[in-house]
Amino acid sequence: MIHPEVRETAKKIRDLEIQGAEDVAEHGLRALAKAAESLDEEDFIKQFNKNTEKIVGARPTEPALRNGVNFVFRSIKSASDSEDAAKAVKKAVKNYIESLEEATEKIVEIGSKRIKDGQTIFTHCHSNTVTSVLKSAFKEKDFSVICTETRPRYQGRITAKELLDAGIEVTMIVDNAARSFINDADLVMTGADAVTSDGYVVNKIGTSMIGLAAKEARTSFCVACQTFKFDPVTLMGEYEPIEQRDSDEVWEGAPHNLKILNPAFDFTPPEYVNFMITDEGIITPYDTDRIIREKYR
Ligand code: RUB
Numbered sequence: 001m002i003h004p005e006v007r008e009t010a011k012k013i014r015d016l017e018i019q020g021a022e023d024v025a026e027h028g029l030r031a032l033a034k035a036a037e038s039l040d041e042e043d044f045i046k047q048f049n050k051n052t053e054k055i056v057g058a059r060p061t062e063p064a065l066r067n068g069v070n071f072v073f074r075s076i077k078s079a080s081d082s083e084d085a086a087k088a089v090k091k092a093v094k095n096y097i098e099s100l101e102e103a104t105e106k107i108v109e110i111g112s113k114r115i116k117d118g119q120t121i122f123t124h125c126h127s128n129t130v131t132s133v134l135k136s137a138f139k140e141k142d143f144s145v146i147c148t149e150t151r152p153r154y155q156g157r158i159t160a161k162e163l164l165d166a167g168i169e170v171t172m173i174v175d176n177a178a179r180s181f182i183n184d185a186d187l188v189m190t191g192a193d194a195v196t197s198d199g200y201v202v203n204k205i206g207t208s209m210i211g212l213a214a215k216e217a218r219t220s221f222c223v224a225c226q227t228f229k230f231d232p233v234t235l236m237g238e239y240e241p242i243e244q245r246d247s248d249e250v251w252e253g254a255p256h257n258l259k260i261l262n263p264a265f266d267f268t269p270p271e272y273v274n275f276m277i278t279d280e281g282i283i284t285p286y287d288t289d290r291i292i293r294e295k296y297r
Contacts, residue, residue: 001039001106001108003034003038003051005031006031009030011026017157019126021127021193022129023063025065025068025097026097026100028058029068029093029096030097031055032093033089033093036076037066039051043084044085048085052072052073056069059264060243061194061241063194063231063245064228065136067228068093071092071096072092072193074092100228102205103131103278105130106279107277107279110277111171111189112133112136112140112278113293114131114277115143116143116289118142120144120145120187121146121186121187121188122147122178122219123142123146123147123188123189123190124156124206125155125190126150126158127192127202127203129224129226130189130190130191131162131163133189134163134168134189135163135166135168138167138168143168145163146170146176146181147163147172147173148172148173150173151175151206151250152249155214160172165166175206178210178213179213179217183208183291187219187221187222188205190204191225192229193265194230194240195225197232198289200269200285201267201273202240203263203268204267207265208267208268208272214272215272217257220274220275221272222273222276226275227281227295230288230291232297234293242264243265244263244291245264246262247261249262264285270284
């Protein structure tokens with residue numbers, strides 16, 4: 001049985017009411033902890049599995065959530081009964097979320113030092129990690145932000161509102177104007193949903209085009225991201241899945257014979273990324289392989 005909390009959270013995640021990899025992981029795991037409290041004693045593992053599949057399936061390109069789910073599963077291995085297992089789930093979820101939040105705090109501390117007075121920072125989509133870095137930096141420094149609108153779901157508007165509310169000057173551009181404004185920026189900062197063992201950064205569709213423009217314009221490009229988003233399965237040869245979303249997001253009522261493709265994310269190659277701001281400090285995408293081996297094996 002799928003627990004109502006899991007069903008509802010999975011829907012909110014799929015509909016982007018809950019968005020950004022960190023929030024997806026936190027809400028998804030909290031729903032699983034809630035579900036664990038009332039699962040059938042006899043069939044606990046089977047039912048818990050079904051509930052995790054529902055949450056993880058809501059957005060397949062989210063290793064921070066998947067790594068969290070694996071962490072939770074490891075914690076229930078030695079549970080003697082369903083009550084014990086539910087307690088273990090709750091504790092593991094709490095520990096994982098705390099670690100994720102601590103990682104974000106470290107990134108905020110390190111990342112805000114990278115921003116200087118008078119700079120213009122360019123960002124894409126809405127990353128809680130990036131906006132947290134920017135809001136923290138703004139307490140001591142004065143700078144402005146260019147943000148894309150981020151078609152088709154306009155998450156750039158979330159970024160714009162959040163930064164404006166913090167008092168930061170924000171200019172919004174359409175995604176296609178990225179090349180025209182990249183020279184006005186001192187630094188591009190994006191978040192990430194996943195990072196593969198060979199250093200490819202998976203983030204909102206359009207990130208790789210901005211990375212390419214930044215490389216050509218010699219504008220520094222960085223990614224603010226928790227190492228919890230590094231995907232261990234990519235070390236074992238698996239491809240990072242890219243979520244394909246509904247064509248209605250691109251054109252509702254489009255001609256029926258028109259094929260519309262709507263991938264949610266793309267891969268930015270490591271050579272476009274100057275540095276990454278992580279809970280392990282400033283690294284390059286080429287460090288991903290080492291960190292995955294240390295953290296997940
Ligand atoms: C959001 C997006 C964000 C990452 C990181 O895409 O690409 O940059 O998820 O976010 P969507 P955070 O709106 O489709 O979820 O730093 O908050 O984890």
